[in-house]
Amino acid sequence: MSKFNSARVRALVSSPVVSESVPSGLTHEGGAGYVREPKSELFLLAVTNMVGEQTFYEASDKRDDRYAELVRAVTIADPEWTARFLAWLRGAANMRSASLVGAAHFVKARLDAGEQGMSRQVVDSVLQRADEPGEFLAYWSSYHGRTLPKPVKRGVADAVRRLYDERALAKWDSEARGFRFGDVLNLVHPSAVTDKQGDLFRHALDRRHGSIDGVPASLDVLRARAELLAWPVEQRRALFQQDRDTVTSTLRNAGMTWESVAGWLQGPMTADVWEALVPSMGYMALLRQLRNFDEAGVSDEVAAEVAARLADPAQVARSRQLPMRFLSAFRAAPSLRWAWALEQAITHSLANVPALAGRTLILVDTSSSMQASFSKDGSLMRWDAAAVFGIALGSRCADAEVVSFSSAQYYAGDPPGAKTMVFPVRGGESLLRSVDRWKDGGYFLGGGTDTAGALRRHFTGHDRVVILTDEQASDGDVHRALPAHVPLYTWNLAGYRHGHAPSGGRDRHTFGGLTDQAFRMIPLLESGRNAAWPF
Structure with missing residues (x-):
């Protein structure tokens, strides 16, 4: 009888998130x-961390302190890894606040250790939007003081040269910000790339100090904007009686965003106003204004134009929107004319969710801790993300059982055990409709987290198990509730310190985040290849 060469033999593989084995x-x-x-x-904390936001088990200050301590420790141990990680975190992962905070603590850790190099490049790499140099300096001054070391000044200056232009000044420079464009320029002294940018820098400084004497002739957008702002209210409203192309061109040439038009118009945002703005609006702005489009009565023709942009796979990819943003937009929009476009968009955003052969058990944690919000408006919960990912994976697998689970022990006197509900995946049903059916059908359970009990109840020789959870199991050892040879893939959605199972090898692997990126690791591991960091 063969001891090693059996039909079940598989190559030993490793994944990047590593924990202790006991x-x-x-x-x-x-x-x-x-x-x-x-x-x-x-890694798991950063890809789920909105910075300054409360979570179910951690106060915002405790969580932020843990994050800062981890960044500093890993920076000292492996600065090259940390630099790559922070650039990826702001780029592909689109985690803005976490990457800016991480870069600040990277620099401080290097300075405190007396190390030179890398800090300037790290700061530059995480500043990707024109308001972020000021955002970074605001964080630095509040946490480390107003003295700016050379790597901070040079990194911010590099970003300013890339990001500051007329439209950026019009959009982001306002009295509501503690660090205005002029403040940033005063602090980091960037050299302008072109003569026109030099004029812009001087104008931004004049704006900051209230000494504006006209707009330089080279700044066409800002001159056009100044002219529009000088119009009387009646002339502003009369603009929208002209043909749409003329209105759109007038507003675009003046760098007028929908937010600035809303204040400038001094009147209601009617359908003709929105229709003129649509061609100049960015992807995120369109996604967030669907309710306003409906309430204003935007025409079906313009709505079709918006829908086409929302559904465009290239625009979805460039927008780097979290999949749950499409769910939020779907729930907020009064009409159904956006439904198909949003379904296509969320499908594009989940392109890395694999089609897995064999039998797959998918456990979706809907305990009370997963009800914690990760959006400021409270419209999206961690269990929304878990349901989206779990249903999307289940719909693509050859044979999947999708189960919502929590614990039957809601109150102290309740009997122990898992509370579970099997969610029937229907072939051909849209993902957004499926998630609505999950919500309406009572699959968000609440209560405790009996992960081991749910595993024991529903595992029946499946080829793999995928659990979407915050890992804060209440009973037993999740690792030992499943046969050792069965792959267990844990998708972490909260980033707490302790995991519910080992990770890194031996058929136990943990991923994390609020995007589909890490789903690529499952097919790699099952094909006998190691999975590495995504950067």
């Missing part, structure tokens, strides 16, 4: 807790 701690709910090595803990 639990040394406890989850927040008292289950077996596996400590991760620092890079792994930092």
